Amino acid sequence: MISSSCSHFIFTEEFKQVITDAASDAKRILRQVAFNAQSPDHPLIWNIKETHYLKCAILQVL
Numbered sequence: 001m002i003s004s005s006c007s008h009f010i011f012t013e014e015f016k017q018v019i020t021d022a023a024s025d026a027k028r029i030l031r032q033v034a035f036n037a038q039s040p041d042h043p044l045i046w047n048i049k050e051t052h053y054l055k056c057a058i059l060q061v062l
């Protein structure tokens with residue numbers, strides 16, 4: 001399963017929690033294959049939260 005977000009309004013932990021809650025509702029277990037943020041051409045600036053906008057989870061549904 002691949003899930004991604006390109007919004008700075010949802011932070012990484014919230015993004016992961018939404019996916020976790022959905023898996024729980026579906027009675028499924030998820031195994032993380034990869035979790036990525038944006039590529040180097042969209043750098044993260046640690047003290048500007050809006051730059052942490054791209055998130056992508058690649059998961060195996062068990």
